[in-house]
Amino acid sequence: MTTHEGVPVVRLHGDLDEENVHDLDRLLAAAAAEGSTRTVVDLSRAHFVDSSVLHALLDAHAAHERAGAVLVLAGPLHVPVRRLFEVTGTAPAFHMADSLEAAITW
Template structure:
């Protein structure tokens, strides 16, 4: 999930990401959240304690497998 240009995210975005993560887990695929993240979006993961639920990378290039 490429969130680099996202300036704001709320609980509805977080729920969509968590639902997508669940779907990917069933398919045994990994969901990667690629940034860099805007401060407001990064704060959402921090305040909700959900950062550890995702593999986070600083760019799309580092999210893609070699």
């Protein structure tokens, strides 16, 4: 996790599945607990994410709401990542921005 203009940013790269989701859970929980008004998950370099990653994002979204913060997903999203949100019908649950810069200023 890094900070960009005072906003915690979690950057995801490559193919992500249940084998590496535990680090994501930990990072997103820490971000929610930090007290920032917003956390950004940069998915622009994620080529594939599976349902375990989606579940981690949904959990993080709920944790951020409970903390009075916003979780913003930044793209642009690669087709397989975008399709996961579309096929599962979860896209409306998230705040999504077309770029990291747009997500930072959400």
